[in-house]
Amino acid sequence: MNSFRVTPWEVEGSVDYEKLIKEFGTQPLTEDLKKKFVDLAGEDHVLLRRNVFFSHRDLDKVLDDCFSSKGFFLYTGRGPSGRMHIGHIIPFVFTKWLQDVFGVNVYIEITDDEKYVYKRDAKWNQIQEYAYDNILDIVAVGFNPDKTFIFKDSEYIKHLYPLALKVSKHINFSLAKAVFGFNNITNIGLIFYPSLQIVPTFFEKKRCLIPAAIDQDPYWRIQRDIAERFGYYKAAAIHSIFLPPLTGLRDKMSSSKPETAIFLNEDYETIKRKVMKYAFSGGQPTVEMHRKLGGNPDVDVSYQWLYMFFEEDDKKLEELREKYKKGDLLTGELKQYLIDKIWEFLEEHQKNKDKARRKVEKFMYDGKLSKRMWDLEFEDVFSE
Numbered sequence: 001m002n003s004f005r006v007t008p009w010e011v012e013g014s015v016d017y018e019k020l021i022k023e024f025g026t027q028p029l030t031e032d033l034k035k036k037f038v039d040l041a042g043e044d045h046v047l048l049r050r051n052v053f054f055s056h057r058d059l060d061k062v063l064d065d066c067f068s069s070k071g072f073f074l075y076t077g078r079g080p081s082g083r084m085h086i087g088h089i090i091p092f093v094f095t096k097w098l099q100d101v102f103g104v105n106v107y108i109e110i111t112d113d114e115k116y117v118y119k120r121d122a123k124w125n126q127i128q129e130y131a132y133d134n135i136l137d138i139v140a141v142g143f144n145p146d147k148t149f150i151f152k153d154s155e156y157i158k159h160l161y162p163l164a165l166k167v168s169k170h171i172n173f174s175l176a177k178a179v180f181g182f183n184n185i186t187n188i189g190l191i192f193y194p195s196l197q198i199v200p201t202f203f204e205k206k207r208c209l210i211p212a213a214i215d216q217d218p219y220w221r222i223q224r225d226i227a228e229r230f231g232y233y234k235a236a237a238i239h240s241i242f243l244p245p246l247t248g249l250r251d252k253m254s255s256s257k258p259e260t261a262i263f264l265n266e267d268y269e270t271i272k273r274k275v276m277k278y279a280f281s282g283g284q285p286t287v288e289m290h291r292k293l294g295g296n297p298d299v300d301v302s303y304q305w306l307y308m309f310f311e312e313d314d315k316k317l318e319e320l321r322e323k324y325k326k327g328d329l330l331t332g333e334l335k336q337y338l339i340d341k342i343w344e345f346l347e348e349h350q351k352n353k354d355k356a357r358r359k360v361e362k363f364m365y366d367g368k369l370s371k372r373m374w375d376l377e378f379e380d381v382f383s384e
């Protein structure tokens with residue numbers, strides 16, 4: 001039997017996403033809903049078309065709120081435990097697209113606190129370095145500075161803490177254990193942390209839509225239990241599957257296993273070496289056999305990466321699939337195709353990241369609250 005486990009901190013085993021929808025109690029993103037969404041957006045996105053985003057909570061209600069001009073806002077985040085890899089950037093690319101097509105505010109939480117308490121050997125200074133580097137990667141995605149607020153928990157805490165306190169008071173340990181798998185050796189920093197990931201869903205008195213991989217959903221489940229008691233909306237979410245590790249279709253990419261991922265700061269030679277060496281192939285062991293029997297794109301990681309993100313052109317993708325299946329396209333050729341696509345994306349990203357250094361203040365809390373799309377004072381939180 002295939003067993004797997006998905007929590008916000010760990011993914012083990014080969015994930016069965018249909019089962020996960022049932023286990024987490026989310027809804028499948030149906031073709032019908034997708035069509036409504038795309039119609040409203042006025043354009044399609046490769047991550048929707050290829051079912052990378054496959055599940056949701058209350059996305060239909062977000063659409064209703066758009067129709068009735070109530071509007072909504074977007075929220076997503078990053079835990080700075082290391083350099084970002086290609087998987088991490090996916091929700092940000094999608095969030096940026098949503099911001100462009102719907103013209104809405106985006107809040108991005110950088111959870112230095114979470115990573116500090118979660119990782120036993122974490123060094124605070126190291127996490128701060130990663131946080132800055134990750135923020136540059138996020139800014140490089142191209143968000144609208146007038147409608148985007150990036151905040152780091154340890155810096156913005158004064159403004160998060162009142163609501164976090166209130167949230168924490170509504171979550172008992174038994175629920176937190178059931179939802180997050182905490183146990184007697186979990187440190188109490190991590191036990192409190194979920195309140196801080198829930199707070200930004202209350203930044204505006206509108207529905208909050210959260211694009212992220214499905215591992216983050218447990219937070220939203222709790223948020224949805226308590227939100228209405230606070231006079232806020234239940235959070236809506238749109239969930240993606242994980243971009244699989246280079247080494248095979250199981251698990252999740254991991255920063256601690258560099259061979260599983262391509263990092264956003266890697267150069268062409270490194271990408272080439274990693275893909276050629278590690279990308280799990282659905283091809284045959286010899287060229288002769290491959291020409292004769294053909295490859296299997298469904299288990300081939302290079303094909304899957306092209307399918308999920310890197311080849312937007314449907315016709316080209318279909319052509320690659322057919323040629324690979326027939327054995328006309330060899331594994332090395334498919335890998336080279338992917339390498340060029342990854343580099344096309346990363347070369348551009350790295351240029352934008354260089355420029356991001358000069359732009360970053362426009363997105364962040366400056367300690368004086370002059371960046372103030374939202375600001376809730378203690379009195380407001382406790383007055384209700």
Ligand code: TYM
Pocket residue numbers: 008075076077078079080086087088089090091109110111114197210211212213214215216240241242243244252253
């Ligand atoms: P973190 O830093 O683990 O992950 C950042 C974002 O990347 C998604 N993700 C992936 N997506 C596709 N393929 C993958 N292989 C892959 N690996 C990770 C994650 O789901 C996440 O969206 N606790 C959070 C930080 C956070 C947050 C949020 C995330 C705070 N508030 C609101 C999403 C929404 C974290 O450590 O994410």
